[in-house]
Amino acid sequence: DTEVTQTPKHLVMGMTNKKSLKCEQHMGHRAMYWYKQKAKKPPELMFVYSYEKLSINESVPSRFSPECPNSSLLNLHLHALQPEDSALYLCASSQVQGAVTGELFFGEGSRLTVL
């Protein structure tokens, strides 16, 4: 099993809503990542979890709140988002954080639209 599964695939929310994005992997990877991607642009790192602890927060606004309940799951809680937060949110995992090869396995992404 080499998949990273993200739900939902599409999400539309108002600026006052609270929603969550979910990510799951069963490859035994100990590092998990959230990226934000705008159309035709590279992914931008938001958060990294290593062994279920937050390792990197790339100065992301507090309206995005990550959570790593266990080594297989990663959530991104969304609250009071702005229209400019509309993007594809990608979850990724790797065996460990900072390995020389550092290969990432990405999910298909959650397409978020903020009205």
Place this chain on the structure above:
Amino acid sequence: TQLLEQSPQFLSIQEGENLTVYCNSSSVFSSLQWYRQEPGEGPVLLVTVVTGGEVKKLKRLTFQFGDARKDSSLHITAAQPGDTGLYLCAGAGGTSYGKLTFGQGTILTVHP
């Protein structure tokens, strides 16, 4: 801050043509990865190059890592419409420990 300059940003070619995408940096990376992303999908790893001067081939794709491990190239021979997508180079290691440094991406369109 490490940067990876990827070029060209856009490439529109006819089926059967050859192309090369470049990724350059002033920083040394431990490894350089190439990903391809199709619309509606997440990026998928194509190859990782680790050793300076390394050349790897994947069917019609040839990847090269510069001797100084600061640059890389992707060459596609006889492009096909199925090669269409966003190509991303990403550097690991160096001063950006624990995270990849992505290039700006190359949007490749191969017309039948």
